[in-house]
Amino acid sequence: MGETVVDLLPEVTWVGVLIKAVLILAIISALAGFGTFIERKVLAFMQRRLGPMHVGPYGLLQIAADGIKLFTKEDIIPQNANKFIFKIAPVITAATAFIALSAVPVFPDFTIPEFIPVLGGVFVPSIASDLNIGILFVLGMMAAGLYGPLLAGMSQANKWGIIGAARTAVQFLSYEVVTGLSILAPIMLVGSLSFVDFNNYQHDEGVWMMFYQPVAFVLFLIAGFAETNRTPFDLLEHEAEVVSGYATEYSGMRWGMFFIGEYANMITISVIASIVFMGGYNPETMLFGFSIGWLLIMLKIAFFFFLMLWVRASWPHIRPDQLMWLCWKVLMPLALINILITALVVMV
Amino acid sequence: MYEIVAFYLFSALTIGLFLITVLSKNVLYAMTSLAAGMVLISGFFFILGADFLGVVQLIVYVGAIMALYSFAMMFFDATRDIKEKNTNNTLVFLLGGLSALVLVLMFAAPIYSDTIVALYPMTEGVGNAQDVGMVLFTKYLIPFEVAAVMLLVAMIAGIILAGKKMDESLTEDMSADDEIMIVKDDK
Known part of the structure; x- marks a missing residue:
């Protein structure tokens, strides 16, 4: 056993995978917390307010205050609730969101620079597990994440919760078809289900997928908003209608886990949209002699995250029946026509 | 080694x-364990290297x-026992007992047969999804199309069944009220 930790790092050794998994957990959880702050600030500016300003400089420490509040709040489980299911529901949401992130590449593969001690010169593939069916896996995992709200709503013996759970089922059955069909057209062009292949395809063609497949891009974004319960489609917990929907009886960290999951899903959707439709990371994009692919994809992800907040500030949310009407009668036929045309073009 | 550990783990959990x-008499437990079991079955596909089928599952x-x-x-009321x-x-x-016996016989029968060979081994150099597609659209094209037609029939039937009186309001429909009244009278 002459191997050191460094020798185990490259490729898919278990140490490398473990480190990446811990990094994903830590960074995305922190980003989810920061996301709430960004969301409040961006919404505030769009509505000509200031947002959180009092805790720390420019309100930056508001995240810490919220975190302390979430962790120390009393953990209440309603008397008539199904306690076991009630307890695991938030975990499902958070866990599936992180599992989904394990199969998306965020950066190009890179080598750790030599001047860093111990780890210098190690080649790091950026993706935790490069499945050759990556897209399906991520979408399937995000779909499984909706079991969280569903079980939460059904287990809590609360009428608002049941309504929230029913809306979860409705929303899931509506958008799932559109997500799958909209992303099918780009898959047909690329001929692979791997994110890395998508990135390389756009790199080779020199054109972003969103210019080849504008319809699929828009459809995927709309379905993505539904998938992450963002505002035009936040039926599950719309305060003005169903108190808090599936999250009515939750408090403290259990409630917090739902939100970490939701923000992690927002990031996942942003990453998918950036890689599949907007060129992803391109390691050969140069600026002043430096490879800036990693920076560009961060900007793209940040843009999609911002877009979700922008839409939330701009549009009111819609009714459940309007969501069903939209998904089944408008978006699904559009997606099918898009696939048909793409198939004809690919065939000819 | 990992495969064996994973196989026994998944088997025990699934069963x-x-x-x-x-x-279970609680509908919530029953449904949740069903969903979790179905998700764990996909683990077997992953162990066998059939990633595509696993994700489809x-x-x-x-x-x-x-x-x-x-x-x-x-x-049902999900928080009560049924x-x-x-x-x-x-x-x-x-x-x-009979259905269990039939199932055991069905799945045990191939053990005593020597003629079991893989008819369509993996094609070298193509991915999982392509391989499934090749078999599906050559050898099994007709069953595939028949299944598609069956689904279409089911969908049309569903739309027709659900679509009756869809343009009328349920709350203004007096006949619905009558039905509710009858049920109340029975109690």
Whole structure:
């Protein structure tokens, strides 16, 4: 056993995978917390307010205050609730969101620079597990994440919760078809289900997928908003209608886990949209002699995250029946026509 | 080595979860363990290297069981145990035993056959999804198309059944009120 930790790092050794998994957990959880702050600030500016300003400089420490509040709040489980299911529901949401992130590449593969001690010169593939069916896996995992709200709503013996759970089922059955069909057209062009292949395809063609497949891009974004319960489609917990929907009886960290999951899903959707439709990371994009692919994809992800907040500030949310009407009668036929045309073009 | 550990882990978990599905009287436990069991079955596909089928199993059953949940939501109080109406124990025992026997025979039969060979081994150099596609659209094209037609028939039937009186309001429909009144009178 002459191997050191460094020798185990490259490729898919278990140490490398473990480190990446811990990094994903830590960074995305922190980003989810920061996301709430960004969301409040961006919404505030769009509505000509200031947002959180009092805790720390420019309100930056508001995240810490919220975190302390979430962790120390009393953990209440309603008397008539199904306690076991009630307890695991938030975990499902958070866990599936992180599992989904394990199969998306965020950066190009890179080598750790030599001047860093111990780890210098190690080649790091950026993706935790490069499945050759990556897209399906991520979408399937995000779909499984909706079991969280569903079980939460059904287990809590609360009428608002049941309504929230029913809306979860409705929303899931509506958008799932559109997500799958909209992303099918780009898959047909690329001929692979791997994110890395998508990135390389756009790199080779020199054109972003969103210019080849504008319809699929828009459809995927709309379905993505539904998938992450963002505002035009936040039926599950719309305060003005169903108190808090599936999250009515939750408090403290259990409630917090739902939100970490939701923000992690927002990031996942942003990453998918950036890689599949907007060129992803391109390691050969140069600026002043430096490879800036990693920076560009961060900007793209940040843009999609911002877009979700922008839409939330701009549009009111819609009714459940309007969501069903939209998904089944408008978006699904559009997606099918898009696939048909793409198939004809690919065939000819 | 890892495969064996994973196989036994998944097997034990799957059997345990499906046992809960059958034995539990709480609809929420039954549905949840069913969903979890279906998700774990995809683990077997991953162990066998059939990534595509594994993910399909995941996606299809997550959606299918979500629909089952909505039925459970409509018919049962999810937080209470259900009192099962069981009129004839002998019949239940016989039917259950027989179907179990048939299943065991069906799945045990190939063990005693020497003619089992893989008819369509993996094609070298193509991915999982392509391989499934090749077999599906050559050898099994007709069953595939028949299944598609069956689904279309089911969909049209569903739309026709559900679509009746869709343009009328349920709350303004007097006949619905009458039905509710009758049920009340019975009680």
